[in-house]
Amino acid sequence: MSDGGSRVWLVIAAYNEGNRIEKTLCSLSGYNTIVVDDGSSDETYQLALKSATWVLRHPINCGQGAAIQTGIDFALTRRARAIVTFDADGQHDPADLPEMLAPVLDGSCDVVLGSRFRGQSVNIPRIRRLMLRIATWFTRRTSGLEVSDTHNGFRVFSSIAARSIRIRQPRMAHASEILDQISSLGLRYTERPVKIRYTAETLAKGQKTSDAVRISGQLLAGRIWK
């Protein structure tokens, strides 16, 4: 065995995921996991301690983008070779991990982006699908990246990419910011099909269709106040 696999770290940003974090971590047993509790008011932190490799805790709620960057910073201190961002709510399928990791571990890519539209999106509402299609079209136009899915939290970064990319958008807009930076930094990227499973719970807590306006505002603010 090479040390490639053991230098793979999964970063899981979690905010009030007490109902789901344990199940998600159980499905990832055997992997190095870093849970960043983003100031949860429930028992997310305590539950994560039981199953995660490392648990970090923001003293206040900073946002998913901020939590992911915290996890990446920490993973880099652990000499990570590949860093995976993985949702805490169980939407992602751990079975997709080997396929996602391969291009980074064999050195052919710096970033691997999961695509639900190349793979499967189970129970995705029509309006959500439409909004994501529009967002993807917009991202392709603005960043020049040939992607089929934006705002998919399942990604893999090589250590070089993780060091180069700096997420400054603390909240939802970080997904678009990452794509912009992949483009501007000229990082090698590819997409891999992944399975996203929507449930009533994840839909209730996840991004709303109306968040598109908010994300646009956050991106604009990020460009004005650098």
Place this chain on the structure above:
Amino acid sequence: MNLFQWLTVPILLTLALLEIRANFKNHQAIHFLRLSIWMTGLVLVLFPGMASAIAGVLGIGRGTDLVFYTFMLLSTGGMFYLYGRNYLLRRDLVELARREAIRGATPGTSIQPNLSGAESEMDARVEG
């Protein structure tokens, strides 16, 4: 001078003087902007007819409307400025929270952390 002028002129004058004093210490644009606002207010309070004259030149009509529109514009600009300050402050706060989180990182209770990059179950999975 009428009662309103007696009440407002000293306040505006004090604010202007404080701003001039601050401007001597550090030449920031914001001090100059605020000084301009206080001075304009002072002139318009002392010479109310001037607002109407300027409004007439600009085609607004009444001096009251000119003051109202200017107030709206300044308020919008002020909100934009405060939003920016808040945005940057929040960014600093996130950085502090991040340092605190990394400093207080805790290993999970059931799994020994893989600190050295030694072989793990994951190797087998990845190499599949």
